Amino acid sequence: MARLAGTRAPAPAPKIPGLYLFGAVGRGKSMLMDLFHASLPEGTSRRLHFHEMMREAHAQLHRWRTQTPASARTDSGDPIPRLAHALSENRRVLCLDEMDIQDIGDAMIVGRLFQAITDLGVVVVVTSNREPDDLYRHGLQREKFLPFIALIKERMEVVELASARDYxxxxxxxxxxxxxxxxxxxxxxxxxxxxxxxxxxxxxxxxxxxxxxxxxxxxxxxxxxxxxxxxxxxxxxxxxxxxxxxxxxxxxxxxxxxxxxxxxxxxxxxxxxxxxxxxxxxxxxxxxxxxxxxxxxxxxxxxxxxxxxxxxxxxxxxxxxxxxxxxxxx
Structure with a gap:
């Protein structure tokens, strides 16, 4: 995590990989994320709960679709890149706590959204109770979700927090x-x-x-x-x-x-x-x-x-x- 003190790279994908931290309930994942977020310079990082981000994402999409005339849109019909900019708020690091996919609406957009965010050079740090392969395991149309799991493994370091202590x-x-x-x-x-x-x-x-x-x-x-x-x-x-x-x-x-x-x-x-x-x-x-x-x-x-x-x-x-x-x- 110390490598994040450097300058933001303009590359299409981040040179610094993100982090996917998973483990059993109560092992201190959220505490570690909070400590990491607090250690970064002010304005560098945005920290929110995964479900908060998805609520914000759906609200933004709904607002743009209902309030912006089609003739005035500049996103070529694809709002995801614009949404990635809005959610990352020009921060270099995005910390998302407690990732868990239950809703098909989330499952259908989260992969493209994460790809767009990381394409901006934003480093994404995630905590979850589930290892990547267990996300949305019994969800509808899961085959459309599988590329997101591959994206996690490609662009993030996957680390299990196997603490014996239950916080x-x-x-x-x-x-x-x-x-x-x-x-x-x-x-x-x-x-x-x-x-x-x-x-x-x-x-x-x-x-x-x-x-x-x-x-x-x-x-x-x-x-x-x-x-x-x-x-x-x-x-x-x-x-x-x-x-x-x-x-x-x-x-x-x-x-x-x-x-x-x-x-x-x-x-x-x-x-x-x-x-x-x-x-x-x-x-x-x-x-x-x-x-x-x-x-x-x-x-x-x-x-x-x-x-x-x-x-x-x-x-x-x-x-x-x-x-x-x-x-x-x-």
Missing amino acids: RLDRMKGMTVYITPPGPAADDWLTRCMTRLANGETPAPRILSVDERPVRVRAAAGPIARFTFADLCAAPLGSHDYLAIAETFDVVLISDIPCLGPHNRDEARRFVVLIDALYDHRTALICSAAAPPHELYPSGDGAFEFERTVSRLMEMQAESYLGQAHLGPA
């Missing part, structure tokens, strides 16, 4: 992860937990694309997501949606889990499937609920089947569970 677990130590009852005090605690885990990133709504359908995330910051119980279990979601959430996020916060029973059988069934997905992917859960796990579904049809969920909710509070590495897509 996420460090931040979660001492956290109460199961709060009763729901209400303003519990909501305030969930907000403080999310702020602590977000590592300085501002939470914002996000949309996951699952089987060409949108799954709305109330608030997300990197690999941290927040929902209400109604968002996840009163809506018509299924196992594929919960698997996508569990694969994408390593910490999920859920507020306002009610007592369950035959009266809300459908919501209870979805909650069981959700907890199974989170548990199987070692996703950390922080939640507020109307009762402790063993009292959530106290009696009635379905109470016996709910006992496995009770066991998992109990285990998911243990430090031994929280210390396990998050499991992404198989």
